[in-house]
Amino acid sequence: MSQSLPVIGDPVALIAGASHRRVRHDGRHRGTYVDDLGSGTSGSSVALAETRSGGDGLTVTEVTVRFGGILALDRVDMIARRGEISGLIGPNGAGKTTLFNCLTGLYRATSGRIRWNDVELLGMQPYQVAGHGISRTFQNLALFPRLTVRQNVIVGMHRVRRTDWVSNALRMPWVRKEEREIAARATAALDEVGLGDVADRPAAGLPYGTLKRVELARAVASEPSLLLLDEPAAGLSHSEVDELMDVVRLLRDRYDLTIVLVEHHMGLVMRLCDHLTVLNFGRTIATGSPAEVRSNPAVIEAYLGGGE
Ligand SMILES: Nc1ncnc2c1ncn2[C@@H]1O[C@H](COP(=O)(O)OP(=O)(O)OP(=O)(O)O)[C@@H](O)[C@H]1O
Ligand SMILES: [Mg+2]
Numbered sequence: 001m002s003q004s005l006p007v008i009g010d011p012v013a014l015i016a017g018a019s020h021r022r023v024r025h026d027g028r029h030r031g032t033y034v035d036d037l038g039s040g041t042s043g044s045s046v047a048l049a050e051t052r053s054g055g056d057g058l059t060v061t062e063v064t065v066r067f068g069g070i071l072a073l074d075r076v077d078m079i080a081r082r083g084e085i086s087g088l089i090g091p092n093g094a095g096k097t098t099l100f101n102c103l104t105g106l107y108r109a110t111s112g113r114i115r116w117n118d119v120e121l122l123g124m125q126p127y128q129v130a131g132h133g134i135s136r137t138f139q140n141l142a143l144f145p146r147l148t149v150r151q152n153v154i155v156g157m158h159r160v161r162r163t164d165w166v167s168n169a170l171r172m173p174w175v176r177k178e179e180r181e182i183a184a185r186a187t188a189a190l191d192e193v194g195l196g197d198v199a200d201r202p203a204a205g206l207p208y209g210t211l212k213r214v215e216l217a218r219a220v221a222s223e224p225s226l227l228l229l230d231e232p233a234a235g236l237s238h239s240e241v242d243e244l245m246d247v248v249r250l251l252r253d254r255y256d257l258t259i260v261l262v263e264h265h266m267g268l269v270m271r272l273c274d275h276l277t278v279l280n281f282g283r284t285i286a287t288g289s290p291a292e293v294r295s296n297p298a299v300i301e302a303y304l305g306g307g308e
Pocket of ligand 2: 096097098139
């Protein structure tokens with residue numbers, strides 16, 4: 001299955017911009033599979049606002065975002081402990097991508113706090129957030145179709161460049177050295193996600209699952225410490241989802257990453273995540289381990305469509 005890619009002209013927009021609208025590549029129904037959620041028997045009393053004493057990891061506290069009359073996020077709390085894989089789940093329109101956009105400086109929260117270790121991210125520009133080692137993938141593919149897979153990865157590596165534009169224009173020797181290093185790092189990232197063989201192929205025409213991995217490679221090539229994945233399993237086959245789980249764990253271990261992933265694929269979420277936060281209508285309705293969350297009546301209600 002191949003994916004026709006949007007033509008994107010502005011690399012800055014590519015890296016910094018995110019669309020909040022999903023464009024399904026396959027036209028299939030989207031959403032969580034309630035069966036995958038399981039139905040725990042015990043009630044859960046997971047605290048909504050877990051607080052953290054240290055500065056270890058990501059702590060989102062009472063983040064609120066408005067779009068005109070829409071209250072997209074209403075005092076949302078979330079944590080992601082360092083070195084863990086955390087899941088951010090919830091029905092369509094719950095505010096998951098909006099929260100990612102706040103974390104990466106694309107949207108400005110009206111109020112609240114977003115701390116990554118000891119740094120307050122709220123109020124920062126996207127490039128400043130990236131400078132603190134935070135990287136992401138997008139819900140919709142954002143790749144340059146005519147560039148090769150490796151070039152698409154390199155485009156995302158501006159954070160690790162040290163040479164200035166004058167040196168680049170004059171093609172100074174250290175520029176070529178840096179370019180070689182960056183290409184080597186991109187190649188290493190592509191090898192990690194199993195795409196070494198297609199590194200020199202144009203992105204256009206590659207299967208959808210491959211393109212999702214290109215985004216993953218691009219996100220890790222700049223050697224982030226916090227990686228945000230917006231629906232990495234969307235549109236993947238069963239076997240691709242299993243492979244993705246292995247790759248995400250491998251990347252976490254290899255790059256010593258803290259990972260937050262937004263997903264509708266509950267099978268993957270329940271098996272992969274150490275900790276979950278559930279949003280519904282812009283609010284945090286549950287947090288805890290996958291086992292705790294899946295037996296939480298408010299979560300079951302939200303997914304069964306009762307809502308509020
Ligand atoms: N830029 C924007 N302007 C206006 N409304 C927005 C904007 N971004 C998001 N919203 C609205 O905020 C709400 C949350 O949207 P968001 O995309 O964050 O949901 P989501 O949980 O990621 O959903 P999905 O699972 O469908 O991707 C929705 O009502 C959406 O329409
Ligand atoms: Mg979304």
